[in-house]
Amino acid sequence: MPDLGLDVLLKGKNLARLLGGLGVAMRISMIAVVISIPLGIILGALMTWKNPVIKAILRVYLEVIRIMPQMVLLFLFYFGTTRAFGIDISGEMASIVVFTLWGTAEMSDLVRGALIAIPVHQYESAEALGFNRMQTYRYIIIPQTVRRLIPLSINLITRMIKTTSLILMIGVVEVLKVGQQIIEANRMVSPNAAFGIYLAIFMLYFFACWPISMLARYLENRWRV
Amino acid sequence: MRIDVIVRYLPLFKKAALLTLKLGIIGIIFAILIGLICALIQYYKVPIIRHLVAVYIELSRNTPLLIQLFFIYYGLPKIGISTNAEICGIAGLAFLGGSYMAEAFRSGLEAVPDIQVESAYSLGMSPMQTAFYIILPQAISTSMPPFMANVIFLLKETSVFSAISLMDLMFTAKDLIGLYYKTTESLFLLVVFYLIILLPVSLLGSYIERRLRYAGFGS
Numbered sequence: 236m237p238d239l240g241l242d243v244l245l246k247g248k249n250l251a252r253l254l255g256g257l258g259v260a261m262r263i264s265m266i267a268v269v270i271s272i273p274l275g276i277i278l279g280a281l282m283t284w285k286n287p288v289i290k291a292i293l294r295v296y297l298e299v300i301r302i303m304p305q306m307v308l309l310f311l312f313y314f315g316t317t318r319a320f321g322i323d324i325s326g327e328m329a330s331i332v333v334f335t336l337w338g339t340a341e342m343s344d345l346v347r348g349a350l351i352a353i354p355v356h357q358y359e360s361a362e363a364l365g366f367n368r369m370q371t372y373r374y375i376i377i378p379q380t381v382r383r384l385i386p387l388s389i390n391l392i393t394r395m396i397k398t399t400s401l402i403l404m405i406g407v408v409e410v411l412k413v414g415q416q417i418i419e420a421n422r423m424v425s426p427n428a429a430f431g432i433y434l435a436i437f438m439l440y441f442f443a444c445w446p447i448s449m450l451a452r453y454l455e456n457r458w459r460v
Numbered sequence: 461m462r463i464d465v466i467v468r469y470l471p472l473f474k475k476a477a478l479l480t481l482k483l484g485i486i487g488i489i490f491a492i493l494i495g496l497i498c499a500l501i502q503y504y505k506v507p508i509i510r511h512l513v514a515v516y517i518e519l520s521r522n523t524p525l526l527i528q529l530f531f532i533y534y535g536l537p538k539i540g541i542s543t544n545a546e547i548c549g550i551a552g553l554a555f556l557g558g559s560y561m562a563e564a565f566r567s568g569l570e571a572v573p574d575i576q577v578e579s580a581y582s583l584g585m586s587p588m589q590t591a592f593y594i595i596l597p598q599a600i601s602t603s604m605p606p607f608m609a610n611v612i613f614l615l616k617e618t619s620v621f622s623a624i625s626l627m628d629l630m631f632t633a634k635d636l637i638g639l640y641y642k643t644t645e646s647l648f649l650l651v652v653f654y655l656i657i658l659l660p661v662s663l664l665g666s667y668i669e670r671r672l673r674y675a676g677f678g679s
Binding site for chain 1: 518519521522523524526527528530531534535536537538539612616617618619620622623630633634637643644647650651654655658659662
């Protein structure tokens with residue numbers, strides 16, 4: 236059996252360092268999630284309004300953000316803002332801004348989809364039963380929307396976590412960067428460390444995202460509408 | 461922003477875009493094949509293999525492409541599996557895309573009600589005929605929207621290839637920013653070229669979705 240370089244993981248504080256790196260990625264994605272979910276709900280609700288101007292503006296925002304690879308958005312923000320406005324933002328700040336913008340766009344689309352999936356007769360029946368606008372939303376529309384929405388937004392969270400792996404490219408020290416440092420430091424003693432370390436990072440990401448995906452699937456099956 | 465700089469860089473970006481497109485298309489074709497096989501294995505509940513497929517789908521869906529690529533490109537050579545960067549890129553994209561495609565196809569196959577299959581059998585159709593005339597046409601229609609979304613998603617994911625030093629659009633832009641500080645022009649070209657690649661696919665996607673929306677009663 237060839238040397239798999241797994242021993243490097245247990246040496247010194249290497250595993251703790253990797254986990255710390257994952258923590259940086261997690262923190263950035265969690266901050267972005269916490270900001271973008273409420274914003275996305277508001278924008279998504281606005282998108283279902285009849286006002287054509289608001290609709291057009293939001294549509295453009297959504298399409299522009301969604302058609303660009305997240306990496307391009309990161310580059311635009313990280314290098315572009317410095318160039319255009321002379322602001323020097325850190326890689327971490329840039330990634331939080333980008334993931335928030337992206338998450339808001341995705342979330343608003345999910346909210347819009349969930350809202351327009353509610354059949355019109357639900358509104359009409361509520362009206363026929365004498366519910367006012369507030370009551371219609373409180374008792375009829377929101378409970379149904381939330382059930383559709385929660386599994387989808389949980390999936391969005393895993394997508395966010397997975398996408399944070401990209402912040403390596405704008406120089407944030409996260410799990411991959413820490414992994415590279417460990418590999419370089421052990422180049423002489425353990426030349427095969429790359430295999431072990433990257434396998435470990437692969438599994439770390441898997442165990443970070445998998446439970447969340449399972450939860451989303453469980454809720455989806457349970458609340459099937 | 462200076463026009464002459466843009467003109468000078470244009471060929472570089474054109475070359476990079478072609479590489480992005482080439483790797484993307486080959487990767488997506490493999491992803492479709494893997495996805496189709498996995499979806500059929502799960503639909504027909506082939507024993508044992510179906511559990512392996514389930515493990516593969518979970519592994520691939522819950523890890524980012526960047527990590528997969530790093531493992532394939534830097535990790536695997538250590539145990540004796542080494543190839544060049546292009547093949548690694550394609551392999552990574554196929555590994556990631558296979559599971560997404562499998563889910564898209566599986567949801568399409570499962571959306572065909574049992575009654576359709578039973579009716580086909582009672583009309584005396586063979587399992588082959590049922591698959592080709594009854595199940596597949598409806599499954600394709602239902603799985604088209606997620607399929608097109610996956611194609612766009614995978615094309616976008618190719619931007620990660622720059623991490624394994626493939627000279628794609630991202631790599632070219634980063635290179636030019638680092639070498640000559642032509643940030644504005646490089647970023648502009650980067651966005652334009654991604655739009656050139658992605659916009660037509662996105663428009664084609666919504667067109668195909670509209671054309672193929674025939675499954676399901678009354679829609």
